[in-house]
Amino acid sequence: MFDLKPLSAESIPAALEKAHLYRMLNQPEQAESICHDILAVEPDNQLALVRLLLAITDRFADSRPEPAQKARDLLPRLHSQYEREYYAGIICERLALARLRSGMPQAGELAYDFFRDAMTHYERAQQLRPPANDDSLLRWNSCARMILAYPDVRPTVQEQPVGVTGD
Numbered sequence: 001m002f003d004l005k006p007l008s009a010e011s012i013p014a015a016l017e018k019a020h021l022y023r024m025l026n027q028p029e030q031a032e033s034i035c036h037d038i039l040a041v042e043p044d045n046q047l048a049l050v051r052l053l054l055a056i057t058d059r060f061a062d063s064r065p066e067p068a069q070k071a072r073d074l075l076p077r078l079h080s081q082y083e084r085e086y087y088a089g090i091i092c093e094r095l096a097l098a099r100l101r102s103g104m105p106q107a108g109e110l111a112y113d114f115f116r117d118a119m120t121h122y123e124r125a126q127q128l129r130p131p132a133n134d135d136s137l138l139r140w141n142s143c144a145r146m147i148l149a150y151p152d153v154r155p156t157v158q159e160q161p162v163g164v165t166g167d
Contacts, residue, residue: 004040008041009041012042012045015038018030018034019031019034019035019038019055023054023055023058026058028056031058032059035048039052053071053075053090056074057095065098068091068095072088082129086121086125086136089117089119089139090139093115093142096112096114096143100146108150108153109154109156112155112156115147115153119143119144
């Protein structure tokens with residue numbers, strides 16, 4: 001129905017800045033669109049991939065949320081194992097926050113599972129991090145604080161087997 005208009009290669013640096021700006025203005029749909037335009041010209045542009053992933057995760061708590069798989073599908077395209085682990089953690093952490101803010105029944109238990117998954121990815125990233133980069137440690141601490149701060153953010157209570165009592 002519509003033929004999308006291609007970006008010129010020379011405009012990519014400015015387009016990357018615009019994608020960042022639109023994320024900061026809480027307009028992730030615009031950022032997402034710009035990143036797709038960049039990736040149509042430079043499919044391997046790492047900054048565009050990261051900004052696209054972040055724009056998708058910005059929408060997890062929206063009334064029309066993006067599916068998490070859409071962000072996860074970008075992970076293999078990142079060159080660095082550190083970045084794959086770090087951004088896998090970001091996806092899980094933002095899913096946790098979206099669940100927590102949803103007000104759905106058992107949201108805290110679902111959030112807990114996502115926070116713990118995020119923390120696992122951050123621990124792996126911490127082992128791979130570049131020198132003087134503690135971003136994964138900071139994110140791990142943030143997840144831990146969310147779990148500690150909210151009593152409803154806890155593991156799912158497992159039912160005891162039939163015939164077992166707490167005595």
